Amino acid sequence: MGKYLQVLRIGVQNTLVYRVNFLFRATVGLVPLAGTLYLWRAVYAGKPGGDISGYALSQMISYYLLVTLVDAFTAVAEDDWQVAADIKDGNISQFLVRPINYLAYRFWLYLSGRAVYTAVALVPVGIFLFFMREHLAAPVSGVALVAFVASVAMAAMLQFLIACTMALLAFWVLDVSTFIFIQFALEYIASGHLFPIDILPAWLSRLLMLTPYPYLLHFPVGVYLGRVEGEDLGRGLAMQAGWVALGYVLLRTVWARGVRRYSAVGG
Amino acid sequence: MSMGEARGHQTLEPRAPWWRRYPSLYGALWRYSVTREMQFKANFLLWIVVEAMWFGLQLGFMSVIYGHTEDVAGWSRWQVILLVGCSHFIQQVFTAFFLTNVSDISEHIRTGRLDFMLLLPVNTRFLVSFRKVDLGAFVNAMSALAVIGWALRNLGHLPGPWEVAAFALLCGCGVVVHYSLMFMLASVAFWTVRIQGAVWGYYNLFNIARIPEGAFPHGWFRRVFTWVLPMILVSNVPSMALLGTMRSPWMGVSLAALALACLAASEALWRLALRRYASASA
Numbered sequence: 001m002g003k004y005l006q007v008l009r010i011g012v013q014n015t016l017v018y019r020v021n022f023l024f025r026a027t028v029g030l031v032p033l034a035g036t037l038y039l040w041r042a043v044y045a046g047k048p049g050g051d052i053s054g055y056a057l058s059q060m061i062s063y064y065l066l067v068t069l070v071d072a073f074t075a076v077a078e079d080d081w082q083v084a085a086d087i088k089d090g091n092i093s094q095f096l097v098r099p100i101n102y103l104a105y106r107f108w109l110y111l112s113g114r115a116v117y118t119a120v121a122l123v124p125v126g127i128f129l130f131f132m133r134e135h136l137a138a139p140v141s142g143v144a145l146v147a148f149v150a151s152v153a154m155a156a157m158l159q160f161l162i163a164c165t166m167a168l169l170a171f172w173v174l175d176v177s178t179f180i181f182i183q184f185a186l187e188y189i190a191s192g193h194l195f196p197i198d199i200l201p202a203w204l205s206r207l208l209m210l211t212p213y214p215y216l217l218h219f220p221v222g223v224y225l226g227r228v229e230g231e232d233l234g235r236g237l238a239m240q241a242g243w244v245a246l247g248y249v250l251l252r253t254v255w256a257r258g259v260r261r262y263s264a265v266g267g
Numbered sequence: 268m269s270m271g272e273a274r275g276h277q278t279l280e281p282r283a284p285w286w287r288r289y290p291s292l293y294g295a296l297w298r299y300s301v302t303r304e305m306q307f308k309a310n311f312l313l314w315i316v317v318e319a320m321w322f323g324l325q326l327g328f329m330s331v332i333y334g335h336t337e338d339v340a341g342w343s344r345w346q347v348i349l350l351v352g353c354s355h356f357i358q359q360v361f362t363a364f365f366l367t368n369v370s371d372i373s374e375h376i377r378t379g380r381l382d383f384m385l386l387l388p389v390n391t392r393f394l395v396s397f398r399k400v401d402l403g404a405f406v407n408a409m410s411a412l413a414v415i416g417w418a419l420r421n422l423g424h425l426p427g428p429w430e431v432a433a434f435a436l437l438c439g440c441g442v443v444v445h446y447s448l449m450f451m452l453a454s455v456a457f458w459t460v461r462i463q464g465a466v467w468g469y470y471n472l473f474n475i476a477r478i479p480e481g482a483f484p485h486g487w488f489r490r491v492f493t494w495v496l497p498m499i500l501v502s503n504v505p506s507m508a509l510l511g512t513m514r515s516p517w518m519g520v521s522l523a524a525l526a527l528a529c530l531a532a533s534e535a536l537w538r539l540a541l542r543r544y545a546s547a548s549a
Binding site for chain 2: 020
């Protein structure tokens, strides 16, 4: 355990180098957010007494604000590219011969990256949220708050597992970037990043709920807003935990096969 | 530099005038790009798929919105589809000619390759801006045009020759705006070498170009993104020209004037940056 805390420490120091970049990212990221919010305002302005699939305008705005927050906590920044580069350049050899688990090492680096990013992004995002505070309600109940924290933590794990598994494709293909981008596009729509997926036709949103993606953003945000309650909440959390477990097994399997293949190259 | 050039004139045969030299140079760069891209055919096709997915995503988003309403800020469903298509068209033409080149600038500085380019008897900005051509983006631009045509068909609007000409001209202005803004972002690399954020920042700014301009209320946000970083005008104005819904010809004139202003500003920043540039190895 101690060695991974060292990794965390080093990770924080390394990512602090990029603090200006992070600040730039977080600030520029507010421009499309503001654009989307203006777009939704215009949509609701054309709908007197507006309600879209149970979202009033204020709730729709909260949805996007919370997506921005959860995304800051959990998004994968450079981790997948770095894993792919480590494999391609042969950097993982040194981890295979040392008493350290490469995947655990990456996970702690991911956590340190998120910690630094969140701390830096808090400044511009915080100012933005302050101006939008009338739309950002407190979580509906104590249960919702606890469940929200738990589901964000699981979303972070799931996010890491998906990104890392995609990056491990570098064991088999020379250039993983297109795969990462295709995966990202799928995730962007199916996780509810672009819009809440329950405004889609019912059959389509039910279909998407069967994939792991909504558990990255849509589900945690729904929990906060009180749109998922009671029995659905328990079932949703169990589903999310199931996806994390499945993702872990998948990652370990792909890693084991990849390493076998990787070693075979040198041997 | 001037001395070297003077000597060059004496020993080499007289150079062709610039209007013959630059097109032939550009032709050579095209041949090089085509050869290089055709070496990685699978990758070439996969990138087209990625771009098509993002385009489909944006169209899907607007379709979902119009599943719940008929009208957004005075724009009907097919007018907005046309707007998204127009925005994609401009972005892809920009990508085809400039995106990789401009995002490579920080790499030229970091590796010191820029020193070598500065020594060549060609305008350095020309060389930096036109090095590579992204052929896949032409395919994507065609698909954007197809969506625009499809939207016009559904609107039952057949634009006249003047509307088409204005559309083409204003799309050109849009490309110039994108090129100039991104070029300025990339020029920041002269001060802080590591600026991978430039491309990312650019994509974020571009996001608001496909929103109907009527959705932006009067205020500082609208003013900044109309007059300083004219993202709101970039695809809205050409779309309105094609639809025949432009409120006054001044909108088109504004976009053209802003495109020239952005280009001039980027040239000024580039010259300032080059003057204080002291090479990567120094």
